[in-house]
Amino acid sequence: MNIITxxxxxxxxxxxxxxxLLNIYQYYVEHTAITFEYTTPTIKEFEKRIxxxxxxxxxxVAYTDxxxxxxxxxxxxxxxxxxxxxxxxxxxxxxxxxxxxIGSLLYAELEKIAAAQNILNINACISFPKTADAHLPLTxxxxxxxxxxxKVAHFHxxxxxxxxxxxxxxxxxxxxxxxxxxxxxxxxxxxxxxxxA
Numbered sequence: 001m002n003i004i005t006x007x008x009x010x011x012x013x014x015x016x017x018x019x020x021l022l023n024i025y026q027y028y029v030e031h032t033a034i035t036f037e038y039t040t041p042t043i044k045e046f047e048k049r050i051x052x053x054x055x056x057x058x059x060x061v062a063y064t065d066x067x068x069x070x071x072x073x074x075x076x077x078x079x080x081x082x083x084x085x086x087x088x089x090x091x092x093x094x095x096x097x098x099x100x101x102i103g104s105l106l107y108a109e110l111e112k113i114a115a116a117q118n119i120l121n122i123n124a125c126i127s128f129p130k131t132a133d134a135h136l137p138l139t140x141x142x143x144x145x146x147x148x149x150x151k152v153a154h155f156h157x158x159x160x161x162x163x164x165x166x167x168x169x170x171x172x173x174x175x176x177x178x179x180x181x182x183x184x185x186x187x188x189x190x191x192x193x194x195x196x197a
Contacts, residue, residue: 008069008102010109012196013050013059020068021061022046027095033127033136033166036159056187057087058113058195062102069097072106074114074188077123084185085178086121087114098139107147109195111175116191118183120176124149127159128167135162141169149173 026040059073070093077086129136149171157165
């Protein structure tokens with residue numbers, strides 16, 4: 001059973017968080033095929049990514065008084081206008097704090113914000129091993145299944161890392177019925193004070 005300790009909190013990302021978040025992400029770049037990046041971004045590049053995502057979408061941090069434990073965010077699913085009601089979700093936890101409910105806490109917060117933004121579909125792009133692989137456990141797929149995501153696409157041999165070809169799947173969660181006409185997408189910057197003042 002996943003246990004969330006009372007001292008774990010969620011807040012909006014701050015500029016000063018970038019080094020700690022990059023340190024978490026670096027582990028996944030260097031030791032896993034969870035991300036298909038080969039090289040850890042520079043701090044300047046990582047700060048730019050945080051800034052660009054935060055213009056329209058929530059970027060959240062899980063933390064205690066002592067440390068940042070992980071981060072998660074929504075981002076553009078596709079740049080064409082008709083896709084605006086869908087968003088891609090990403091999560092990275094410090095590799096030594098998994099299975100404590102932190103990911104569930106972050107996802108629950110993101111789903112609340114997505115509903116307020118009138119986002120109707122949340123999608124996750126997940127690398128997938130064809131056979132058991134030390135660089136790519138199935139934890140992400142199992143986590144998303146538990147959160148109600150369903151596999152909707154499977155691409156074969158699309159990522160090459162650690163001398164191995166990996167597949168990639170898309171998982172999707174429909175968060176609401178799809179009305180016609182649809183309510184307008186609301187950028188997160190317009191409503192953020194409702195969540196994290």
